[in-house]
Amino acid sequence: MSDPYFQQLFADRIGGANYGKDGALYKFEKIKRAKRKALAEHPERTLLDFGIGENDEMAPEVVRKVMAEEINKPENRGYADNGILEFKEAAARFMQREFGVTLNPATEINHDIGSKPVYAKLPGCFINPGDVTLMTVPGYPVAGNFTKFYGGTVHNLPLLKENDFLPDLDSIPGDVLERAKLIVLNFPNSPTGKTATTEFYEKAIEFAKKNEIVVVQDAAHAMLSFDQEPTSFLAVPGAKDVGVEVHSMSKGFDMIGWRIGWVCGNERIVSAFADFKDNGDSGQFMAIQKAAAAGLDDASIPKEIRTKYRRRMEKLVATLTECGFDCQMPGGTYFLYTPAPKAFEGGPEFKSAEEVSQFLITDHSICTVPWDDAGSFLRFSVTYVAADEAAEDDLMAETAARLTELSPVF
Numbered sequence: 300m301s302d303p304y305f306q307q308l309f310a311d312r313i314g315g316a317n318y319g320k321d322g323a324l325y326k327f328e329k330i331k332r333a334k335r336k337a338l339a340e341h342p343e344r345t346l347l348d349f350g351i352g353e354n355d356e357m358a359p360e361v362v363r364k365v366m367a368e369e370i371n372k373p374e375n376r377g378y379a380d381n382g383i384l385e386f387k388e389a390a391a392r393f394m395q396r397e398f399g400v401t402l403n404p405a406t407e408i409n410h411d412i413g414s415k416p417v418y419a420k421l422p423g424c425f426i427n428p429g430d431v432t433l434m435t436v437p438g439y440p441v442a443g444n445f446t447k448f449y450g451g452t453v454h455n456l457p458l459l460k461e462n463d464f465l466p467d468l469d470s471i472p473g474d475v476l477e478r479a480k481l482i483v484l485n486f487p488n489s490p491t492g493k494t495a496t497t498e499f500y501e502k503a504i505e506f507a508k509k510n511e512i513v514v515v516q517d518a519a520h521a522m523l524s525f526d527q528e529p530t531s532f533l534a535v536p537g538a539k540d541v542g543v544e545v546h547s548m549s550k551g552f553d554m555i556g557w558r559i560g561w562v563c564g565n566e567r568i569v570s571a572f573a574d575f576k577d578n579g580d581s582g583q584f585m586a587i588q589k590a591a592a593a594g595l596d597d598a599s600i601p602k603e604i605r606t607k608y609r610r611r612m613e614k615l616v617a618t619l620t621e622c623g624f625d626c627q628m629p630g631g632t633y634f635l636y637t638p639a640p641k642a643f644e645g646g647p648e649f650k651s652a653e654e655v656s657q658f659l660i661t662d663h664s665i666c667t668v669p670w671d672d673a674g675s676f677l678r679f680s681v682t683y684v685a686a687d688e689a690a691e692d693d694l695m696a697e698t699a700a701r702l703t704e705l706s707p708v709f
């Protein structure tokens with residue numbers, strides 16, 4: 300196929316004139332393809348899918364019930380712009396109830412269509428060409444990608460086992476610090492599962508003040524905290540002076556596809572976010588905002604979701620440990636981040652987690668997500684589909700049967 304006349308017109312940020320030509324596959328696309336191949340070639344083997352990063356259940360009944368009512372109300376039909384007060388007030392009540400954080404719903408909270416787009420917008424509020432965003436790796440890359448789209452650069456802070464999976468704020472070179480405007484933190488961390496300590500947050504606040512950097516704390520997995528009660532960055536004194544926290548209804552409320560989240564904290568930053576956002580979209584459907592507000596007011600929802608994923612995680616940790624993997628219960632999230640084996644006894648050797656992951660899916664129909672950014676690790680998610688606890692146990696027994704045969708070597 301010959302190039303269209305506009306091939307030369309694509310912007311450099313998406314590859315310029317080479318857009319669509321390099322054929323490189325993203326990690327998740329490779330996994331999807333390998334999954335389809337394993338299913339086609341081995342229909343007799345159940346796919347053990349630890350690769351999915353999405354909740355396996357529908358949104359709670361109360362949320363769906365309010366949605367069903369609100370969808371028929373004419374007052375919900377229009378543009379929602381920067382969001383309705385009813386949702387912001389529910390988010391404020393949630394922040395108070397769960398974390399003891401007091402927020403002014405009118406000025407310190409703004410919704411967005413899930414939390415992902417927040418990471419596209421916040422760099423737009425701060426990053427000029429040449430500015431730097433500090434990003435932890437492995438991690439959720441959206442704020443870094445958009446920093447680059449705006450002409451900035453990303454300085455990576457590796458999350459290493461030897462640093463207890465916390466970023467080393469003292470390692471950042473002076474010239475980077477001078478240009479840095481944003482630091483993106485994420486606790487509970489995806490994929491490492493590490494939860495934040497108050498001491499680390501205090502250190503981050505001091506670091507931000509000293510170096511005049513804005514903190515963006517990604518709380519997408521906030522309610523999935525296992526080693527401590529769910530916490531908020533904003534509960535730490537001084538946090539509101541240096542940044543914002545970004546919350547999501549996706550994980551803690553089984554509302555992945557509903558697309559609702561919010562940014563909260565420093566009033567000036569929330570206002571900049573709202574102004575920026577107002578230029579690009581017209582807000583989430585008001586019926587969804589009202590249904591989400593009903594979910595936020597029901598404290599039992601995130602508790603039950605946390606109990607379920609904790610139970611599944613305990614089973615997975617026990618199963619993988621029994622099979623020779625070196626894993627501990629993560630502090631939070633529904634991801635288990637565990638060192639990738641270098642080989643399986645009597646089998647192939649691996650140079651990366653990606654190779655292990657491809658081998659597991661291709662030869663054993665076990666789907667995982669590889670991370671090779673800071674050491675080689677495999678991510679197992681406990682969001683697999685299982686109707687009840689007996690089905691979870693069967694799935695674990697099948698996992699053990701396949702992995703015991705393999706004997707990982709580290």
Ligand SMILES: Cc1ncc(COP(=O)(O)O)c(C=O)c1O
Pocket residue numbers: 352412413414415416439485489517519520546547548549555559560
């Ligand atoms: C760490 C982290 N942050 C943010 C998001 C975005 O979540 P959502 O846009 O569904 O709120 C995800 C989703 O996978 C995530 O894992």
